[in-house]
Amino acid sequence: MTSNQVVIIGAGPVGLCLALSLTQSGVPVTVVETLNDANFLDQVPRAGTNHPATLEMFDRIGLYEKIESRGFRAPLFHYWDRGGPKLLAEFDHALLRDDTKFPYVLQCERIKICEEALALARREPLCTVMMDTTFVSFTQDANGIVAVAQTADGDEVRIEGAYIVSAEGARSIVRRDLDIDFEGFTYPDRTLNIEVVHDFRQYGFADRNYISDPDEWSNLFRWAGPPERWRVHFPTDPNDDPNEVTKLEALDARLQAFMPKSGPYDIRGSNLYTVHQRVAACFRKGRALLVGDSAHVNSPIGGMGMNSGIHDAFNLADKLVSILNHHEDDIVLDRYDRQRRKIAVDHTQAQTIRNKRLLQERDPAVRQKNQDDLKRTASDPKLARQFLLRTSLLQSVRDAAKIQ
Numbered sequence: 152m153t154s155n156q157v158v159i160i161g162a163g164p165v166g167l168c169l170a171l172s173l174t175q176s177g178v179p180v181t182v183v184e185t186l187n188d189a190n191f192l193d194q195v196p197r198a199g200t201n202h203p204a205t206l207e208m209f210d211r212i213g214l215y216e217k218i219e220s221r222g223f224r225a226p227l228f229h230y231w232d233r234g235g236p237k238l239l240a241e242f243d244h245a246l247l248r249d250d251t252k253f254p255y256v257l258q259c260e261r262i263k264i265c266e267e268a269l270a271l272a273r274r275e276p277l278c279t280v281m282m283d284t285t286f287v288s289f290t291q292d293a294n295g296i297v298a299v300a301q302t303a304d305g306d307e308v309r310i311e312g313a314y315i316v317s318a319e320g321a322r323s324i325v326r327r328d329l330d331i332d333f334e335g336f337t338y339p340d341r342t343l344n345i346e347v348v349h350d351f352r353q354y355g356f357a358d359r360n361y362i363s364d365p366d367e368w369s370n371l372f373r374w375a376g377p378p379e380r381w382r383v384h385f386p387t388d389p390n391d392d393p394n395e396v397t398k399l400e401a402l403d404a405r406l407q408a409f410m411p412k413s414g415p416y417d418i419r420g421s422n423l424y425t426v427h428q429r430v431a432a433c434f435r436k437g438r439a440l441l442v443g444d445s446a447h448v449n450s451p452i453g454g455m456g457m458n459s460g461i462h463d464a465f466n467l468a469d470k471l472v473s474i475l476n477h478h479e480d481d482i483v484l485d486r487y488d489r490q491r492r493k494i495a496v497d498h499t500q501a502q503t504i505r506n507k508r509l510l511q512e513r514d515p516a517v518r519q520k521n522q523d524d525l526k527r528t529a530s531d532p533k534l535a536r537q538f539l540l541r542t543s544l545l546q547s548v549r550d551a552a553k554i555q
């Protein structure tokens with residue numbers, strides 16, 4: 152083996168959590184990130200709901216204490232029917248107080264997590280962070296890997312390591328070069344995200360709300376900011392002109408139809424995104440491993456993508472530490488694949504597909520049954536706790552640990 156370090160491609164939340172977890176256990180890493188210090192914080196708004204299982208992991212690497220004050224605790228979430236609107240069910244994470252030290256969700260945007268995690272990584276003596284460096288290709292043999300990257304000046308750099316981990320997001324070059332299928336489908340419609348300054352709690356909404364409607368379902372979430380703002384998601388028609396639907400007047404009309412108010416909404420931004428439901432056919436080939444969006448992507452309804460990616464990182468870190476520091480056979484990496492791929496398929500994919508279907512259900516009888524089920528679950532503490540164990544991802548971490 153030429154080097155015992157782990158080369159991580161991508162300083163997103165998943166790559167950085169992996170880097171911190173490994174270096175704090177004595178394994179050296181190099182993180183390669185294409186963005187630079189000037190544009191790293193300019194990324195489009197994405198994840199931000201951090202579930203209890205993830206907060207436990209952040210706590211292990213000293214990240215929780217850094218991000219807590221940058222977001223806020225959200226113990227409650229709601230399901231609403233848009234007609235009315237009518238509150239259908241309220242769930243309170245307090246029911247998980249005997250299951251976790253963190254019986255709440257932390258609303259804290261992905262970019263703040265990346266900023267804090269990057270600062271921590273830079274303080275780790277065993278962590279080298281190469282910003283402004285774009286990964287291009289890699290080779291592997293029985294002894295190790297060599298990653299090839301390019302600096303902003305166009306210079307080629309070659310980085311040797313024992314393993315390479317692709318945390319480069321959904322467009323993973325590692326996955327493509329290894330010819331690993333990204334199995335699944337892409338929804339034809341795109342989701343519209345509107346960032347708006349307006350306190351929706353005055354209408355009875357919680358900090359996190361899922362609102363069902365056959366035509367105009369939505370998600371409504373509060374964020375700490377600055378500025379403190381709400382994120383509202385609506386569906387769009389595949390034939391909609393992106394320029395038209397994102398015009399300020401069109402965005403305002405959409406919000407006014409949802410919740411009429413006098414005067415225009417204070418809209419701070421919007422974007423349209425395509426939703427994929429895909430899982431890589433395998434998460435390991437030799438010395439190359441996939442984590443996070445590189446391994447699986449899903450609808451953001453339920454806030455599971457980043458969370459489950461971070462769970463990949465911690466699961467993989469434990470195995471790499473056992474191999475590199477305790478001489479365990481690297482066959483344990485196949486267990487990483489078995490554990491996390493099964494969770495991606497059976498839990499994350501299944502749950503997020505169900506979540507979208509639930510919100511947009513058209514059949515009145517099925518809608519009614521769904522609503523009755525939700526109400527019954529929320530009103531029975533035993534059922535509600537089981538439901539929360541699934542939505543908080545605590546159940547998926549427990550289930551993964553049982554897979555040999």
Ligand SMILES: Cc1cc2nc3c(=O)[nH]c(=O)nc-3n(C[C@H](O)[C@H](O)[C@H](O)COP(=O)(O)OP(=O)(O)OC[C@H]3O[C@@H](n4cnc5c(N)ncnc54)[C@H](O)[C@@H]3O)c2cc1C
Pocket residue numbers: 160161162163164165166183184185186196197198199200201261284285286287318319320321324344424442443444445451453454455456457458459460
């Ligand atoms: C609107 C929206 C809302 C979402 N909300 C939630 C939520 O509430 N909760 C949740 O859990 N998930 C949510 N998600 C999903 C979540 O954002 C992703 O799952 C998460 O960001 C994946 O993290 P990652 O580190 O795997 O990849 P990324 O966050 O994509 O990071 C990849 C990193 O790799 C770098 N990179 C890429 N290519 C290269 C290269 N060739 N060389 C070097 N570096 C490279 C990128 O610059 C980036 O920094 C949401 C997604 C969207 C679109």
